[in-house]
Each structure stands twice: as structure tokens, then as C-alpha cells.
Amino acid sequence: MNLKPSLPPDHATIRSGRIGVLLMNLGTPEGTSYKPMRAYLKEFLSDRRVIEEPRWKWWPILNLIILSTRPSRKGKDYATIWNNERDEGPLKTITRAQTEKLAERLKGLGGDHITVDWAMRYGLPDVKSRLKALLAQGCDRILLVPLYPQYAAPTSATACDQAFRALMEMRWQPTVRVAHPYYADPTYIDALATSIRASLGKLSFEPEVILCSLHGMPKEYLLKGDPYYCQCAVTARLLREKLGLSEERFRLTFQSRFGPDEWLQPYTDETVKTLAQGGTKSLAIVAPGFSADCLETLEELDGENREIFLHNGGKDFAYLPCLNDSEEGMQVIEAVVRRELMGWV
Ligand SMILES: C=CC1=C(C)c2cc3[nH]c(cc4nc(cc5[nH]c(cc1n2)c(C)c5CCC(=O)O)C(CCC(=O)O)=C4C)c(C)c3C=C
Ligand SMILES: [Fe+2]
Numbered sequence: 001m002n003l004k005p006s007l008p009p010d011h012a013t014i015r016s017g018r019i020g021v022l023l024m025n026l027g028t029p030e031g032t033s034y035k036p037m038r039a040y041l042k043e044f045l046s047d048r049r050v051i052e053e054p055r056w057k058w059w060p061i062l063n064l065i066i067l068s069t070r071p072s073r074k075g076k077d078y079a080t081i082w083n084n085e086r087d088e089g090p091l092k093t094i095t096r097a098q099t100e101k102l103a104e105r106l107k108g109l110g111g112d113h114i115t116v117d118w119a120m121r122y123g124l125p126d127v128k129s130r131l132k133a134l135l136a137q138g139c140d141r142i143l144l145v146p147l148y149p150q151y152a153a154p155t156s157a158t159a160c161d162q163a164f165r166a167l168m169e170m171r172w173q174p175t176v177r178v179a180h181p182y183y184a185d186p187t188y189i190d191a192l193a194t195s196i197r198a199s200l201g202k203l204s205f206e207p208e209v210i211l212c213s214l215h216g217m218p219k220e221y222l223l224k225g226d227p228y229y230c231q232c233a234v235t236a237r238l239l240r241e242k243l244g245l246s247e248e249r250f251r252l253t254f255q256s257r258f259g260p261d262e263w264l265q266p267y268t269d270e271t272v273k274t275l276a277q278g279g280t281k282s283l284a285i286v287a288p289g290f291s292a293d294c295l296e297t298l299e300e301l302d303g304e305n306r307e308i309f310l311h312n313g314g315k316d317f318a319y320l321p322c323l324n325d326s327e328e329g330m331q332v333i334e335a336v337v338r339r340e341l342m343g344w345v
């Protein structure tokens, strides 16, 4: 029996049978001058997953106040960490490197059936165009990997929203999976501990206190049910136990507060100041919530918080780098992806 339908001669040929893995991170401006900075901040801060204020209330604050001053101010901050060789933010450089290394590491798994790509929630390369590129290559199964160890609506959910919005326009949707947050995965905790020990080993001093600084979020989002705070607390506890440190020496704090509302506490900058003023002479900060170093780590932690510590009586300060595309970092991303691909390969 012939099961093949007879197709009209102009029937579209659509490639299929491949698996796509899309690494997704936050995004970065296209340049540090006013215009690209404004475009980036406007896209970011217009996202209802990030700012939950009603539109009528938020629109004038954003357009008349924030977007008139913040682009120039933050542009100067970005300029201090910019990758001038590639003319891009470090978040892009590192996410691209993670993608290339992951593709290499997955070669044994799916032969040449797997394509690994990357996209940014805000700015470029955008999620929709990278999804379309995967489909064009014949990926009819796609794994979305938000590169955030801890789930938060303003990061993981909005990246997935963006992917789902693109899927809404497709006649033939791929089968889609979303990687689970990996905040408690032993591979992640082990990788962090190994990386922290190695970084500490290179220092000329032993820090009295290590701050485990996670990106903050309005406290209200936690009260409304976002699991981010609890996942951060689990990561910090597991990491502290793995490193064998007391609660006094290894402390969870939250950085990058934005706007007048209360955010998750304790705040990193206030803790740094209080410690320095209270006589702590040596301090290290690690930021395990970021899968790649970026403005929030390189400028805010290694720049601003270093200044705060040294100006308030501190003597020795170190910022310990993120996992990035290091061997440990790649072990984590590979483990997450391999687990989520089970049943597909
Ligand atoms: C205003 C609300 C914000 C929430 C809520 C928020 C949550 C959140 N963000 C990250 C990760 C990153 N944020 C980064 C930059 C950044 N974040 C906000 C605002 C919120 N973030 C702004 C306005 C900016 C841009 C810089 C600035 O103007 O201050 C970055 C760095 C991007 C880069 O290019 O380097 C990351 C990464 C997480 C994990 C999170 C979780 C709740
Ligand atoms: Fe942020």
C-alpha cells in the first residue's frame, strides 16, 4: 500500500528531523552611546515581566524621567567593561563562547543532528530570528535553555514568553522543551565550589567574609509567588555547606536595586559598607546567579562595591569571576542540556 500522499507540485519542502538547543540570556545594548543605550533600556524596562506597574503609571516615569538620564549614565558604566575588540558587551562574548563550546561537547551525543545556537531576550541576536534559523535548518524539536540557575519571572519566564510569542505565528510549530532551573544541581554547586576555591587560592589574602551576591528583585514579586528568593537561598546554603563555611563567613545578599520600592534584602552595597565600617578588613564577593560576567558583576560588584569597601575602611577586596565558559561552567551547561535532551537522543 502506498502511504505517501500525492502532493501538489508547488508544495513547500520543509526540512525536519534535527534537534535545536537555544541558549538564552538577558541581553546587552548594541553600543554605549545614548541611542543604543536608550533603545536597550526602553525594551527592557517596558517589559511587564520586569516592571509590573500599570502602564498609565509607568509610561511617564519611564519615558520622561528614566530614559532621559539613565542611558548616558549607564552607557559610561558599560564603557568600562566593553569588549572593544568585538565591540560588544561581555555578556554577548561569553554567551557566544558557551554556545560554541557546548556544540563541540555535544558532538558525541547526537552526531550531527543537534544545532546549538544562542539568543538574547533584549536586543540582538533576538529570540524570534534564532528560532526561525533553527527551524530553517530542520529542527523540529527545540530545547530552550534560560541561562539562569534560579528561576525568576523577570528573567527565565520573559525569555520563554518571547519564544512562545514567536511560536504563536508558526503553522508548523516545533516540539518545545524548557530546561528546568538548576539552582540545586550537584554539578552546579560542585562547579561553583571548585571555581571559588581556585579563585581564592590565587589571592594574596584570605577573606574574612565572602558575600554571595545574587541579583535583586522587588520584594513584592516574592510575596506574589515568584520562587526566585527561595531558590537563591537554597543555592547559597548548598554552596556554603560545600565550602564548609559558617553563616557568619559566607552570606547571601542581593544587589542592583532599582527604584524606590523595597527589594530582596539584605542589600549587597549596604552589607559591604556595614562590614567595612564594622572593622572587616578583607572581603570577597562571588555572584553564582550569573552564568556569565556582565555589567552587574564587572562594574557593579568589582567596581562600585570595591570602592564602597575601600572607602569605608576595608583593605583587601576581591571579586571572584562567574563560571562563564570555563571548564566547570561548561560542565554545568552540558549536564543541564544532556538531562533535558533525554528521550530525544
Ligand atoms: C528593574 C527591574 C529589574 C529586575 C526585576 C531585574 C531582575 C533580574 N535581572 C537579572 C540579570 C541581569 N540584569 C542586568 C541588568 C539590568 N537589570 C535591570 C533591571 C532589573 N533586573 C536593568 C535596568 C539592567 C540594565 C543595567 C541598568 O540600567 O542598571 C544584567 C546585565 C546585562 C548586561 O548587559 O551586562 C543581568 C545579567 C536577574 C538574574 C534578575 C532576577 C530577578
Ligand atoms: Fe537585572
Ligand SMILES: [Fe+2]
Binding pocket: 256, 295, 296, 300
Ligand atoms: Fe547594576
